Amino acid sequence: MTTPTAIEINCTTGEVTERPLTAEEIAANEAAQAQAEADRLAAEAEAATKAEAKAQLLAKLGITAEEATLLLGDN
Amino acid sequence: MASTYTLISSNVLSGSAASVTFSSIPSTYTDLVLRVSLRTDTSASFVQTNLTFNSDSSAIYSATYLYGTGSAASSTNYTADTYAREVYYDGANATSNTFGSGEIYIPNYTSTTSKSFSAFGVEEDNNSAARIGVEAQLYRNTSAISSITWAATSGQNFVSGSSFYLYGIKNS
Numbered sequence: 001m002t003t004p005t006a007i008e009i010n011c012t013t014g015e016v017t018e019r020p021l022t023a024e025e026i027a028a029n030e031a032a033q034a035q036a037e038a039d040r041l042a043a044e045a046e047a048a049t050k051a052e053a054k055a056q057l058l059a060k061l062g063i064t065a066e067e068a069t070l071l072l073g074d075n
Numbered sequence: 076m077a078s079t080y081t082l083i084s085s086n087v088l089s090g091s092a093a094s095v096t097f098s099s100i101p102s103t104y105t106d107l108v109l110r111v112s113l114r115t116d117t118s119a120s121f122v123q124t125n126l127t128f129n130s131d132s133s134a135i136y137s138a139t140y141l142y143g144t145g146s147a148a149s150s151t152n153y154t155a156d157t158y159a160r161e162v163y164y165d166g167a168n169a170t171s172n173t174f175g176s177g178e179i180y181i182p183n184y185t186s187t188t189s190k191s192f193s194a195f196g197v198e199e200d201n202n203s204a205a206r207i208g209v210e211a212q213l214y215r216n217t218s219a220i221s222s223i224t225w226a227a228t229s230g231q232n233f234v235s236g237s238s239f240y241l242y243g244i245k246n247s
Contacts, residue, residue: 004093004232011084011241012099021093028132029093029125032158033228036123043151 004029079245080108087238091116094226095233097241100184102219104243107181109223112238113196114174117231119166121198121206125158125226126179128190128214132157135215144206161225162196162208169200174237185219 003020010016021029058065081104084097100107115122127136134155140162141150153160164175177196184190194210214220223241227233 004230005091006094006096007086007088007092008096008098009084009086010099011097011101014084016086018092025094028157029226029228029230032125032226033230036160036228039151043149047149 081243081245083107083241083243085238085240088233088235090235091232092237093232094224095239096222096224097239098222100221100223100241101243102185102221103245105183105246106244107179107184107220107223108242108244109179109181109225110176110240110242111178111225112174112176112236113164114169114234114237115164115166115227115231116234117166117228118168120168120200120204121163121175122166122231123228124161124164124196125228126161126194127158127224127226128216128220129218129222130224131214131216133216136212137215138210138212141209142206143208144204158226159192159194159210159212159214161194161210163198163206164196165198165200169198170202173200175199179223181220187217187219189216190214190220 004026005018006021006025008017058068083100086095113124134157136156136159137154138159139150139152142148142162161177164177165173175196175198177194179192179194181190181192191213194212195207197205197207199205225239
């Protein structure tokens with residue numbers, strides 16, 4: 001696997017440099033990726049829990065989602 | 076566009092890159108605007124990207140996010156991130172050759188107080204799965220912003236053709 005590249009544009013001189021990422025930058029990126037994935041999984045789990053709770057409530061009430069929308073309005 | 080809206084610097088990638096940094100940003104403007112068109116090689120339709128100021132990865136970035144897909148919306152708050160999460164942009168599974176677009180607006184970037192800034196990003200894939208993210212963000216540091224780094228997530232790269240434009244705005 002090739003080492004990822006970082007590009008830097010010096011806004012004062014206009015100079016553009018390209019260099020490989022440092023080990024610290026790669027580690028920081030990996031930590032960020034892990035956190036992003038954990039957050040995504042947590043959000044999906046929360047959404048699934050809410051959907052399940054909604055389905056159970058609709059079943060308990062004996063109405064469909066469309067009928068619930070009609071009762072409550074679109075807002 | 077206001078006549079005070081000045082292009083400071085830009086870069087259009089001719090190859091892939093994990094990050095793009097604007098350094099030595101002049102302190103002569105009032106506000107900064109960063110406009111981007113992005114696609115990453117991440118194996119997903121839509122992706123998060125990460126922004127840091129002054130090479131600072133301290134846990135002093137916070138934000139409120141609003142997400143929308145056209146059929147659902149949600150909101151999340153983060154208070155101690157080590158980077159500002161910028162969403163959403165196109166990943167490798169979006170329609171070929173489509174790019175997400177977005178903007179970061181940073182008012183008073185040289186102030187000696189924490190920096191609040193706003194952002195939005197849209198993932199567009201010419202299909203039904205397009206989505207948008209809007210963010211109210213805060214960088215809790217009192218130093219002037221002199222560099223901005225926009226990075227793809229770990230092991231991933233912005234693809235060739237991704238573009239970055241940094242503008243300065245003066246209030247007079």
